[in-house]
Amino acid sequence: MSDVSVGLNEKRGLSLAPEAPGGLASPRDYIALLKPRVMSLVIFTALVGLVRAPDHVHPVIAFTALLCIAVGAGAAGALNMWWDADIDAVMTRTKGRPIPSGRVTPQEALAFGLTLSAFSVVVLGLLVNALAGALLAFTIFFYVVVYTMWLKRSTSQNIVIGGLAGALPPMVAWAAASGTVSLESVILVAIIFFWTPPHFWALSLYRADDYARAGIPMLPVTAGPDETRRQILLYTLFLVPLALSPVALGEAGLAYGIVAAVTGLGMLALAVNVYRRRTGTEAVRAAKKLFGFSILYLFLLFATLLAEAVVAGI
Structure with missing residues (x-):
């Protein structure tokens, strides 16, 4: 490993595994x-x-x-x-x-x-x-x-x-x-942007020890799990109506509106469940459910937008 790499890692306070001999990758x-x-x-x-x-x-x-x-x-x-x-x-x-x-x-x-x-x-x-x-x-x-x-x-x-x-x-x-760059592209960016915190904070709730060991100041490590649960709920409360805004602005159709409403209610229910379940295996299970569903939620939103665009172009 070069002197620069060694110095950088020493500065971070952590060490890497020994470098592999050439040709191993x-x-x-x-x-x-x-x-x-x-x-x-x-x-x-x-x-x-x-x-x-x-x-x-x-x-x-x-x-x-x-x-x-x-x-x-x-x-x-x-x-x-x-x-x-x-x-x-x-x-x-x-x-x-x-x-x-x-x-x-x-x-x-x-x-x-x-x-x-x-x-x-x-x-x-x-x-x-x-x-x-x-x-x-x-x-x-x-x-x-x-x-x-x-x-x-x-x-x-x-x-x-x-x-x-x-x-x-x-x-x-x-x-x-x-x-x-148009308003609709900005909305697409905003949906993913506000989806990201509840998605990753749900993961960090049951991976907090891992982040703490690595010295990463994720919210559960610095502010505690209860504040993280509160922030997850707040971001979800903002995300769900934001995801419906393409319908209100005339940039998405009825199919998207139905999918966004139904999945949004599911996302909100799971965020409330995370907020309420604060100890033991129930808390871990609630966070894992929200993390998993959040992936499905974003996929369904964008898949419906894609389907509506394809159908409109046929």
């Missing part, structure tokens, strides 16, 4: 660096933004845009793992990742992430349009520098502010298709 390890599960959500929400944009885009341009957004998201994930390798090594959920397990060196992950970042931004900017390229560059910068390097280790609001990076892909895709 497999293609699967580099795929893992891209955070494929996160990437799949990015691709899906970006696809919705692309399809719902007012201008019809050539299939080749559409594919190029989605590819660049996916690669950019993967690059940000790789750079996140490079910077966070020290805390990943002490968290149960992440200690098996390629860098802390020693299968990929930090230098390899850094080079991989920087190369993919440059490729995705340049190709999107040159082959699609400059606005989309600029928005993708900002998204990568925000996730890696603002969230990963600054917010994640310095404030319990890390997920709230840093969630903007994960919310931007529909806007990037919208800009790729139309060359503009």
Whole structure:
């Protein structure tokens, strides 16, 4: 490991597993660096933004845009793992990742992430349009520098502010298709932005010990589980009517309205349950149910928006 890497890890107060000898990493390890599960959500929400944009885009341009957004998201994930390798090594959920397990060196992950970042931004900017390229560059910068390097280790609001990076892909895709940013693209971003805190705080409620051991100031660690439950409920109370706003603004149809209302009630009921269940296995079970349902909730919202756009275009 280079002197720079050693010094950086000593400064963070944590240590990495010994570096792997060259040639140990497999293609699967580099795929893992891209955070494929996160990437799949990015691709899906970006696809919705692309399809719902007012201008019809050539299939080749559409594919190029989605590819660049996916690669950019993967690059940000790789750079996140490079910077966070020290805390990943002490968290149960992440200690098996390629860098802390020693299968990929930090230098390899850094080079991989920087190369993919440059490729995705340049190709999107040159082959699609400059606005989309600029928005993708900002998204990568925000996730890696603002969230990963600054917010994640310095404030319990890390997920709230840093969630903007994960919310931007529909806007990037919208800009790729139309060359503009509109109110509907802003609403898509806002839905994901306000969905992120209750989603991740539900996870952090039953992973609080893991975050505390790694020194990450997640809300349950700094403010306690009861305040976290209160914040989850407050954000959910704001999220549910926000998710219905596309109907009120005439940007979504009846099918979306029904899905948003029904799933929103489910999301709210589970948030109330988390607020009420405060001890023992019932509290853990309530948090896990909310975390799992929140993924389904966001998927159904965007899937319905996608279906309505496809049907309208037939």
